[in-house]
Amino acid sequence: xxxxxxxxxxxxxDFLLELDRLKSVVRQSRLADGSRRENxxxxxxxxxxxxxxxxxxADAEVNAAHAAHLLLVHDIVEIDAGDAPIHARGIAKxxxxxxxxxxxxxxxxxxxxxxxxxxxxxxxxxxAGQTLEARFAKALDRLQPLLLNIAVxxxxxxxxxxxxxxxxxxxxxxxxxxxxxxxxAAQELVRSHFNGRTSNRTDQL
Amino acid sequence: xxxxxxxxxxxxxDFLLELDRLKSVVRQSRLADGSRRENxxxxxxxxxxxxxxxxxxADAEVNAAHAAHLLLVHDIVEIDAGDAPIHARGIAKxxxxxxxxxxxxxxxxxxxxxxxxxxxxxxxxxxAGQTLEARFAKALDRLQPLLLNIAVxxxxxxxxxxxxxxxxxxxxxxxxxxxxxxxxAAQELVRSHFNGRTSNRTDQL
Numbered sequence: 001x002x003x004x005x006x007x008x009x010x011x012x013x014d015f016l017l018e019l020d021r022l023k024s025v026v027r028q029s030r031l032a033d034g035s036r037r038e039n040x041x042x043x044x045x046x047x048x049x050x051x052x053x054x055x056x057x058a059d060a061e062v063n064a065a066h067a068a069h070l071l072l073v074h075d076i077v078e079i080d081a082g083d084a085p086i087h088a089r090g091i092a093k094x095x096x097x098x099x100x101x102x103x104x105x106x107x108x109x110x111x112x113x114x115x116x117x118x119x120x121x122x123x124x125x126x127x128a129g130q131t132l133e134a135r136f137a138k139a140l141d142r143l144q145p146l147l148l149n150i151a152v153x154x155x156x157x158x159x160x161x162x163x164x165x166x167x168x169x170x171x172x173x174x175x176x177x178x179x180x181x182x183x184x185a186a187q188e189l190v191r192s193h194f195n196g197r198t199s200n201r202t203d204q205l
Numbered sequence: 206x207x208x209x210x211x212x213x214x215x216x217x218x219d220f221l222l223e224l225d226r227l228k229s230v231v232r233q234s235r236l237a238d239g240s241r242r243e244n245x246x247x248x249x250x251x252x253x254x255x256x257x258x259x260x261x262x263a264d265a266e267v268n269a270a271h272a273a274h275l276l277l278v279h280d281i282v283e284i285d286a287g288d289a290p291i292h293a294r295g296i297a298k299x300x301x302x303x304x305x306x307x308x309x310x311x312x313x314x315x316x317x318x319x320x321x322x323x324x325x326x327x328x329x330x331x332x333a334g335q336t337l338e339a340r341f342a343k344a345l346d347r348l349q350p351l352l353l354n355i356a357v358x359x360x361x362x363x364x365x366x367x368x369x370x371x372x373x374x375x376x377x378x379x380x381x382x383x384x385x386x387x388x389x390a391a392q393e394l395v396r397s398h399f400n401g402r403t404s405n406r407t408d409q410l
Contacts, residue, residue: 009390012258016349017356019254020237023247032225042228045250048277049224053217053320065270068277072253115258144221151222185214 008112015110018079025078028085028159029144032151040075040083043144047071050140057181058136067133070126071140073119077103086145086170087160100127129177139178142171146186150193164194213317220315223284230283233290233364234349237356245280245288248349252276255345262386263341272338275331276345278324282308291350291375292365305332334382344383347376351391355398369399 023041030037048068055064075083080103084096108120125131129138146167149155157167167190176183228246235242253273260269280288285308289301313325330336334343351372354360362372372395381388 006390009262009386013352013390016251016255016258017237017352019251020353020356023236023243023251024238024240031228032222033229035229038228039247041250042244042246045246045253045277046221046224046228048250048253050221052274052277053221053316057214065274069257069270069273072250072257072273111258147218147222148225151225181214185211185218 011110011112012115015107018107018110019076021079022076025075025083027083027145028087028156029148030152030155032148034152038148040078044072044075047074047137047140047144050144051137054140054179054182055136057179058132058139059179060132062132062136067137067140070122070133070137073122074126074137074141076107077123079103079107085156086142087156087162136178139175139182142174143182143186146171146175146190150189154193164190167194216315216317217320220312223312223315224281226284227281230280230288232288232350233292233361234353235357235360237353239357243353245283249277249280252279252342252345252349255349256342259345259384259387260341262384263337263344264384265337267337267341272342272345275327275338275342278327279331279342279346281312282328284308284312290361291347292361292367341383344380344387347379348387348391351376351380351395355394359398369395372399 019041022044023039025040027038027040027043029043048071051068051071052064055062055067058067077100081096081099104120104123108116108123110116111119125134126137127134129135145156149157156162162170168187171186171190172183175186224246227249228244230245232243232245232248234248253276256273256276257269260267260272263272282305286301286304309325309328313321313328315321316324330339331342332339334340350361354362361367367375373392376391376395377388380391
C-alpha cells in the first residue's frame with residue numbers, strides 16, 4: 001500500500017502499538033486493594049476519570065475534556081524515561097527532564113507530523129503547568145496516589161518513612177494549585193490517616 | 206464535615222476509589238509483547254488514545270473527545286459483571302445485559318445523582334451504538350484487540366481456534382460500522398496474518 005493515507009494509518013497504528021508499552025511501566029503506588037503496584041497506563045485512565053468527575057472543584061472553570069486529555073497523555077514519555085517516584089531520592093531533575101524530552105520526541109514523532117506536534121504540545125502543556133487545565137491535571141496527579149495510599153493504610157508513605165508534614169509539603173502545592181476545595185478535603189484525609197483515626201477509604205469526610 | 210459540598214466530594218471520592226477495581230478485571234487479550242493479559246482499565250486508556258489519534262478516519266465527523274469519554278466509561282460495569290470475551294461460548298446475552306444494567310445502576314449510583322445520570326447515559330449511549338461517536342467507539346473496541354492479536358502472532362484467535370473467516374465475521378460489522386477506512390486497513394492486516402506473510406506489527410501496510 002503506497003498512498004499517503006495508508007502511510008498516515010501505518011504511522012498511527014505503530015504509535016498506538018508503541019503506547020501498549022505504558023502498561024508495563026510500574027509505578028510505586030499500590031492498587032486500592034493492595035494486591036499489586038499500579039502501572040502508568042491504568043493510572044492514566046484513572047486520572048482521566050478523576051478529571052471528568054471532579055472538574056467542578058477546580059478553582060476556575062476548566063475544560064474537563066482537555067484536562068482529561070492532558071492526563072491521558074502525561075505519562076507516555078515514561079515508556080522510555082521510566083516513572084520517577086515523588087518520594088525517591090537521588091534522581092537529578094535535569095537528567096530526568098532531558099530523558100523525558102527525548103522520549104517525547106521519539107514517541108510522539110512516530111505519528112504523522114501535524115499530529116505529533118499536537119500531542120507533544122499537550123505533553124508540554126501538562127509539564128509547564130501554566131494553563132488552568134494543566135494545573136488542575138497536576139493537582140489530580142498528586143491527589144490520586146494520596147487517596148490510594150490512604151486506601152491501603154500507608155502505601156508509599158510507609159515504604160519511604162514519609163511523615164504527615166512531608167506529605168503536606170510534597171502534595172500541597174500541586175493540589176492546592178489546581179483546587180483549593182480538593183486540597184482542603186485531601187488535608188483532612190491525610191490528617192485523619194496520620195492520626196490513626198481511620199485506615200482506609202473516605203469515611204471520615 | 207456536614208455541608209452538601211462535602212457530601213458531594215465524599216460520593217465522588219468513593220466512586221473514584223471503586224473504579225480502581227477495574228484494574229483487576231482481566232481480559233483475554235495479551236499485551237503486545239505477550240507478557241501477560243490486559244486489564245480493562247489499561248484497555249480503556251488505550252482505547253481513549255485510539256479515539257484521539259484515529260478520529261479523522263471515522264465515516265462522518267465525530268467529536269473525538271466524546272468518543273474518548275465513551276471509551277473511558279464503557280467497561281466500568283465489568284467491575285461487577287466481568288469481561289465477556291467475544292470468542293467465548295455459552296454466555297447468555299440477556300443475562301449479561303441484566304448483570305451489566307445492575308452494575309451500571311450500582312456503580313454510577315455512587316455518584317451524586319445528576320452526575321450519576323450523566324455517566325450512566327454515556328454508558329447507555331455506548332451500548333446502544335446509535336450515535337456517530339458510539340459507533341466509532343465500538344469500532345475501536347474491536348480494532349484494538351485485533352491489532353494486539355496480530356502483534357502477538359495470534360493471541361485469542363489461536364487460543365480459541367478462530368479462523369480468518371470468523372475474525373472477519375465477528376469484527377467486520379463493528380469496525381466497518383464506524384469506519385470503512387479502518388476496516389479496510391484491518392482486513393489487510395488480518396489477511397496477511399492468516400496467510401503467514403507476517404507475524405507482528407503493521408509492517409505489511
